[in-house]
Amino acid sequence: MGITWNRDAAAHLLRRAGFGGTPKEVDGLAALSLEQAVASLVDYDAISLDAYETALAARGYDLTRLSGLQRWFLDRMAFSPRPLEEKMTYFWNLHWTSGLSKVKGETLILNQNKTERALAMGKFDDLVVALSQDPAMLVWLDNATNRVGRPNENYARELMELFTLGIDQYTQTDVTEVARALTGWTVTGYNRATNYDAATFVVRADYHDGGSKTILGKTGNFDGYGAIDVILGHIDSAGSVSGRFLGGKLWTFFAGTYAPPYVVDELQSVYTASGHSIREVVRAILLHAEFYAAHARKAWVRSPVEYAAASVRMLEGQSDFSAAANALAGMGQVLFNPSDAKGWEWGESWLNTGSLFARVSLANTLCTNRGAKGTTFDPAALLAGEDASKAEDVVDLFAARLNVGDVSSEARAAWIEYMNANDDGTPGRWTNTPDNVDKKVRGLAHVLLTSPSFQLA
Amino acid sequence: MTISRRDFLIRSAGVATVSAMVPRWAVGAARRFEESVVAANPNRTLVVLELMGGNDGLNTVVPYADALYPQLRSRIGIPVGSVLPLDGRLGLNPVMTGMKSLWDAGRVAIVTNVGYPNSSLSHFAARDVWHTADPLLAQRRGWLGRWADAVLSETQNPLSCTAISQSLPRTLLSDSVGVPTFLTLAAYQYQTDGAHPEDSGNQVNAFLASSGEEYEIESTPAAISGVGQDAIASSAILQTVGTGYVAMGAYPDNALGAGLQLIAQIINANVGARILYVTYGGFDNHAGEDADHDPLLTDVSGSIKAFFDDLDGHGKSKDVLLMTWSEFGRRAQDNGSNGTDHGTAAPHFVVGNAVAPGIHGDPPDLAHLDANGNLQIQNDFRSYYGTVLTDWLGADAASILGAGWPNLGFLNRSYA
Numbered sequence: 001m002g003i004t005w006n007r008d009a010a011a012h013l014l015r016r017a018g019f020g021g022t023p024k025e026v027d028g029l030a031a032l033s034l035e036q037a038v039a040s041l042v043d044y045d046a047i048s049l050d051a052y053e054t055a056l057a058a059r060g061y062d063l064t065r066l067s068g069l070q071r072w073f074l075d076r077m078a079f080s081p082r083p084l085e086e087k088m089t090y091f092w093n094l095h096w097t098s099g100l101s102k103v104k105g106e107t108l109i110l111n112q113n114k115t116e117r118a119l120a121m122g123k124f125d126d127l128v129v130a131l132s133q134d135p136a137m138l139v140w141l142d143n144a145t146n147r148v149g150r151p152n153e154n155y156a157r158e159l160m161e162l163f164t165l166g167i168d169q170y171t172q173t174d175v176t177e178v179a180r181a182l183t184g185w186t187v188t189g190y191n192r193a194t195n196y197d198a199a200t201f202v203v204r205a206d207y208h209d210g211g212s213k214t215i216l217g218k219t220g221n222f223d224g225y226g227a228i229d230v231i232l233g234h235i236d237s238a239g240s241v242s243g244r245f246l247g248g249k250l251w252t253f254f255a256g257t258y259a260p261p262y263v264v265d266e267l268q269s270v271y272t273a274s275g276h277s278i279r280e281v282v283r284a285i286l287l288h289a290e291f292y293a294a295h296a297r298k299a300w301v302r303s304p305v306e307y308a309a310a311s312v313r314m315l316e317g318q319s320d321f322s323a324a325a326n327a328l329a330g331m332g333q334v335l336f337n338p339s340d341a342k343g344w345e346w347g348e349s350w351l352n353t354g355s356l357f358a359r360v361s362l363a364n365t366l367c368t369n370r371g372a373k374g375t376t377f378d379p380a381a382l383l384a385g386e387d388a389s390k391a392e393d394v395v396d397l398f399a400a401r402l403n404v405g406d407v408s409s410e411a412r413a414a415w416i417e418y419m420n421a422n423d424d425g426t427p428g429r430w431t432n433t434p435d436n437v438d439k440k441v442r443g444l445a446h447v448l449l450t451s452p453s454f455q456l457a
Numbered sequence: 458m459t460i461s462r463r464d465f466l467i468r469s470a471g472v473a474t475v476s477a478m479v480p481r482w483a484v485g486a487a488r489r490f491e492e493s494v495v496a497a498n499p500n501r502t503l504v505v506l507e508l509m510g511g512n513d514g515l516n517t518v519v520p521y522a523d524a525l526y527p528q529l530r531s532r533i534g535i536p537v538g539s540v541l542p543l544d545g546r547l548g549l550n551p552v553m554t555g556m557k558s559l560w561d562a563g564r565v566a567i568v569t570n571v572g573y574p575n576s577s578l579s580h581f582a583a584r585d586v587w588h589t590a591d592p593l594l595a596q597r598r599g600w601l602g603r604w605a606d607a608v609l610s611e612t613q614n615p616l617s618c619t620a621i622s623q624s625l626p627r628t629l630l631s632d633s634v635g636v637p638t639f640l641t642l643a644a645y646q647y648q649t650d651g652a653h654p655e656d657s658g659n660q661v662n663a664f665l666a667s668s669g670e671e672y673e674i675e676s677t678p679a680a681i682s683g684v685g686q687d688a689i690a691s692s693a694i695l696q697t698v699g700t701g702y703v704a705m706g707a708y709p710d711n712a713l714g715a716g717l718q719l720i721a722q723i724i725n726a727n728v729g730a731r732i733l734y735v736t737y738g739g740f741d742n743h744a745g746e747d748a749d750h751d752p753l754l755t756d757v758s759g760s761i762k763a764f765f766d767d768l769d770g771h772g773k774s775k776d777v778l779l780m781t782w783s784e785f786g787r788r789a790q791d792n793g794s795n796g797t798d799h800g801t802a803a804p805h806f807v808v809g810n811a812v813a814p815g816i817h818g819d820p821p822d823l824a825h826l827d828a829n830g831n832l833q834i835q836n837d838f839r840s841y842y843g844t845v846l847t848d849w850l851g852a853d854a855a856s857i858l859g860a861g862w863p864n865l866g867f868l869n870r871s872y873a
Contacts, residue, residue, distance in 0.1 A: 425658060439653050443660050451668070452681040
């Protein structure tokens with residue numbers, strides 16, 4: 001099965017390895033070879049962030065407030081010159097999430113996000129250690145209170161179930177033994193009365209259970225590092241358990257499908273051979289023929305934050321992400337504040353009648369805000385230099401820009417009918433006037449952004 | 458990534474171009490199944506309250522007469538002298554005064570030690586088990602979704618199953634019945650350009666046309682299209698349910714109070730709601746349960762009391778039953794963080810005029826815990842569900858849950 005590398009494939013790659021591309025970005029990527037295109041996204045350290053970071057700082061998001069954190073991260077998703085860095089940081093945010101409602105300290109949440117960004121493509125072991133020592137995580141899943149003689153199982157269980165091995169790969173005894181090993185990894189400076197944000201990681205020898213533990217069949221006087229070594233070294237008859245778990249989850253995140261067994265095997269081999277390199281697993285996914293298969297295209301349901309970022313980015317709009325942050329609760333994803341350790345379910349469960357209407361309202365803000373501030377796009381600018389004399393022209397132009405040209409001829413006909421319709425719904429004829437652009441092109445963009453096809457990446 | 462493959466094509470009979478694509482066997486199978494279920498009690502509404510995170514049953518319905526209780530709960534136990542006694546063995550957490558007044562009125566059944574064997578103690582697996590009523594996790598649809606497919610699929614009522622929730626509860630996941638899902642109704646409509654209201658109808662029509670394309674059955678675009686159709690169909694009615702409604706219960710100011718009040722409005726509006734679902738979270742109290750749990754139970758108890766006061770005031774309580782569930786109870790022994798780790802069996806509440814009031818089942822047996830220090834299961838959760846299906850919804854529970862789950866007798870079978 002070969003890969004046909006063309007504009008459609010490049011647009012697919014930009015939807016998955018980033019938050020969607022503009023026509024110019026798609027053209028640029030399609031002009032490279034597949035390997036060059038993937039490398040340009042994966043090896044992102046070569047791209048300077050200096051100018052973007054300066055511009056971002058100038059926008060002045062208040063990082064001491066939840067909404068400010070959300071807007072700051074959404075801005076990065078939409079506008080960072082390293083889209084895959086943000087996509088991977090977002091993956092870890094979904095995977096290893098913590099919620100402000102319990103953690104309380106906004107700075108701790110910000111620092112967790114920075115840790116996830118810094119280690120996003122590194123060695124998995126380093127990420128496991130860093131998150132297990134992350135103050136927000138220590139508070140969120142209670143390892144901060146896990147002490148000798150009074151173990152708390154919360155983090156130990158999720159470390160194996162959600163973060164490294166997957167359910168049914170360990171026993172309840174393993175949970176209690178890992179909890180014992182993790183005793184003493186706690187925080188200092190976390191003051192519930194005065195300052196949540198000053199917490200730092202500390203190893204408290206006096207809290208640690210130094211006795212012998214048996215974890216996944218291995219016995220020793222393990223501490224946290226020892227337990228993580230055992231977990232990440234855990235091999236069963238099918239090979240590295242964490243390699244399969246991580247490879248399969250990354251596959252689903254990028255390809256939008258469940259990984260076929262042979263793909264899981266391949267990704268596990270890459271994981272093992274590369275010394276647990278996340279970057280190499282991601283590269284293997286983005287170069288995989290199965291990733292470009294027809295059934296993988298438009299198979300990923302955009303999450304609310306992906307929807308918010310992609311809609312602005314693909315319309316080349318501007319945003320302070322205030323409207324998006326306000327819409328997150330209604331769309332079902334309060335970034336940095338999930339309701340439990342697993343975070344959110346992916347896929348179709350993002351979309352129900354209420355969350356769809358919340359997307360409709362957010363898209364309406366983007367499409368109809370005619371002021372200079374907030375969230376806006378410029379319909380006239382997107383039509384400049386294009387032939388927009390017929391309704392068909394405008395529909396096809398915007399459908400291509402938003403990657404929703406894959407719809408049936410009936411849907412395309414309905415969009416053309418909308419462009420031509422008089423106010424009373426009777427058939428009329430679109431003409432390219434400034435007034436019509438301001439009314440009907442804005443309306444068309446809204447209809448396209450709320451169509452089933454744009455909910456998919 | 459299809460956890461929901463709702464076959465909107467069957468439901469959207471108005472989309473004539475696609476109805477021919479419905480395989481005949483699918484319609485036939487649905488009809489045959491329906492005929493096997495007695496679609497009785499068409500006016501009755503079931504309210505399902507999910508306590509997300511694993512509610513600590515031992516600090517909710519307290520075995521205050523058991524000398525082991527204060528030993529196991531040396532850090533966070535409820536002082537046994539403070540409980541609201543239900544009988545000589547069990548008492549409610551003292552904050553649950555609203556529930557106690559409903560109990561005193563003979564409107565509460567408590568089913569004890571509910572769970573299922575061999576739980577992995579994972580939140581997420583346990584939730585799926587309870588949602589689907591299948592410990593093997595082979596069922597895709599929810600237990601009430603299967604009921605809805607059998608009984609409601611041809612009603613074409615967009616509000617027969619409704620969830621006050623951020624996401625669609627899998628309990629209601631069905632092949633043929635859409636589920637309006639929302640936390641508030643403030644923005645529950647297809648909002649369009651405020652500068653051009655005259656164009657709004659055209660936009661909504663274009664949206665519906667986009668959502669009515671010929672998508673492959675069971676595909677993700679078909680599921681999303683179905684959601685879009687359901688959204689438009691339900692929004693017109695839901696925008697009106699609050700009209701003329703005046704609360705006749707004192708709802709507490711929290712998300713559960715707001716959710717149950719929305720449910721009361723929907724019931725009051727007589728829109729044919731059969732299943733109404735609401736979730737309330739925060740029960741995963743691994744640490745600091747001594748500070749966090751009582752406020753949650755205060756919310757639960759006060760909200761349920763206000764809900765029934767409201768229904769009573771509107772003359773609507775006769776045909777309403779509320780049941781609670783949670784993915785598991787908690788470890789019998791408290792942990793060193795003043796919390797509790799994941800457990801197994803727990804008590805659940807059934808509230809309404811149709812209950813056989815009282816405690817159904819034994820008190821938790823604190824002297825005989827399992828190897829992990831958890832409570833033994835006495836009443837399988839499928840018996841808990843089955844009793845509701847049979848005696849409240851008039852359904853053939855075995856066709857939905859499988860055979861062999863004894864009726865627990867917590868509903869009054871002669872209630873009419």
